[in-house]
Amino acid sequence: MTQTLFETPSVYRPSDAEMAAPVPQVQAVLFDFSNTLFQMIPLGTWLRRVGRASGRLALLDEPGAEAEISRQLRTAFRLPSVAALQQGRDLSPERHRQAMHGWWQHVDFLRGAQETAYRALTAPDAWTPYPDTEPTLRALRSRGLRVAIVSDFAWDLRTHLVHHGMDTLIDSCVISYEQGREKPDPHLFFKACADLGTEPRATLMVGDNPVRDGGATACGMRTYILPAEIRTGERGLSDVLRLVPRGQPR
Structure with a gap:
């Protein structure tokens, strides 16, 4: 097939028959x-936990303390040396710890x-x-769909799943530090599909970063990108249920 100027770059090569057939259900x-x-x-x-553990809790009671720490965190993050870290x-726990330490050393309260x-x-x-994470995951399982996490994370996020009793709702975790790769590397998406035993074209990726998570489209997957905003309520995950079949309970 001759590539056109408007063809989307892809590492997935569907057959002519697959391209002519209906898109498979998720x-x-x-x-x-x-x-x-x-x-x-x-x-x-988080700051109060740090303050209690470090003996600095009283510093947080000073007027405007949290706002000043937040300002210093934002300012420090823009420093070229910090950005480079x-x-x-x-990609590894060591690199992540170094990156955080290098950032926080510019913040008075954390230094x-x-x-x-x-x-x-x-x-x-x-x-x-x-609030809508667990209900959405349970609804997907009730419909017979398999679920995995594909995450750029520097430690074992399964500890957080276990703590909140959600580990049984996830079939597989593909984590950057375990693979030595970060999204949008196709390896991470393909490994998740292999772990679940599903084809990429029958898989939906849900995330909040159009570059990293949206990279799944180059693997033949459909992708749903959530708004990149700091939520204090539901994330909007229930919309995912409109994109998948009702299926059959496991």
């Missing part, structure tokens, strides 16, 4: 983890307590599901 759903299924606890909660940080802050960041209860 049999499996892949989810991003961070800011799609789960989110980090609020900044103030974030590149590839989810000298980086490892305490890191333990608070990675604690099992430091990441919480959105």
